[in-house]
Amino acid sequence: HDLMAIHPYNPLEDPYSLYPHSLRNIDELCANIVRSHRETSQYRVEELHALRWKLFNREEIQAYQSKSVDEMWQHCAIRLTEAVQYVVEFAKHIPGFRMLSQNDQIALLKTGSMEVVLVRMSRFFNTENNTVFFDGKFAGTEVFKSLACGDLITAVFDFAHGMCALKLTEQQIALFSALVLINADRPCLEDKGRVQRVQRSVEFGLTHILHRDNQESLMHKLYQRVAVLRSLCSLHMEKLRWFSQRYPLTAHSLFPPLYKELFA
Numbered sequence: 001h002d003l004m005a006i007h008p009y010n011p012l013e014d015p016y017s018l019y020p021h022s023l024r025n026i027d028e029l030c031a032n033i034v035r036s037h038r039e040t041s042q043y044r045v046e047e048l049h050a051l052r053w054k055l056f057n058r059e060e061i062q063a064y065q066s067k068s069v070d071e072m073w074q075h076c077a078i079r080l081t082e083a084v085q086y087v088v089e090f091a092k093h094i095p096g097f098r099m100l101s102q103n104d105q106i107a108l109l110k111t112g113s114m115e116v117v118l119v120r121m122s123r124f125f126n127t128e129n130n131t132v133f134f135d136g137k138f139a140g141t142e143v144f145k146s147l148a149c150g151d152l153i154t155a156v157f158d159f160a161h162g163m164c165a166l167k168l169t170e171q172q173i174a175l176f177s178a179l180v181l182i183n184a185d186r187p188c189l190e191d192k193g194r195v196q197r198v199q200r201s202v203e204f205g206l207t208h209i210l211h212r213d214n215q216e217s218l219m220h221k222l223y224q225r226v227a228v229l230r231s232l233c234s235l236h237m238e239k240l241r242w243f244s245q246r247y248p249l250t251a252h253s254l255f256p257p258l259y260k261e262l263f264a
């Protein structure tokens with residue numbers, strides 16, 4: 001490998017760098033991120049694969065559809081918050097993350113945790129029938145009808161479909177998730193330089209495994225997905241503001257504290 005050719009940044013010029021200085025360190029960085037992903041991913045791909053034809057039946061779909069708007073929002077906010085909690089665990093074990101200030105850790109999670117949940121959703125997605133593993137079975141968009149935000153649901157399902165088309169390995173998903181989270185361009189960072197150094201090490205790790213897998217062309221496609229993630233999250237925020245205005249009591253008293261802390 002000619003590492004400098006893969007990535008022009010020279011760590012030796014940066015005395016404070018967390019940048020891996022040898023191939024062994026890069027392998028170690030990747031292994032740590034992959035392990036953290038595996039340990040916080042709720043279900044293994046093989047388990048999800050085995051369950052992929054376990055669909056909600058007509059009565060069950062009917063039951064979701066007859067929930068009130070606020071009831072279904074509360075239900076989804078709880079599911080989403082559970083998924084976010086696993087992402088927080090994942091973040092804590094990304095090398096360098098815990099060396100950031102408390103403020104910067106929170107700032108990164110506030111903007112990035114929802115994005116990582118959406119990246120992870122592709123593992124929970126069955127492209128053959130456009131369903132996602134939710135509440136123990138696979139659910140199509142119709143299950144989410146009573147949320148009254150069909151455009152968000154359609155956009156989220158389209159995104160999952162597009163991610164699946166890339167056919168990423170678990171290792172690639174792990175490194176990409178870390179890169180989505182560790183982003184020095186997020187607002188409200190105290191020590192942007194330090195976040196940038198962690199970001200560069202993760203970028204380097206992703207470049208390394210794509211090179212190893214002979215799939216360097218994926219890098220460009222992954223950066224394109226990042227732009228879509230941004231728009232999905234602002235759509236989620238927009239829907240949340242709409243919901244909170246119409247159902248202030250539910251949003252205030254019945255949403256999980258972590259959901260409010262991150263998104264409100």
Ligand code: MHQ
Pocket residue numbers: 041042073076077079080083117118120121124132133134144147153156
């Ligand atoms: C995760 C497991 C998981 C859990 C929850 C209106 C609102 C609050 C959200 C799943 C948008 C509705 C989410 C529940 C909908 C798009 C949300 C609600 C991977 C992701 C996954 C499957 C979430 C995917 C997005 C869902 C379905 O580890």
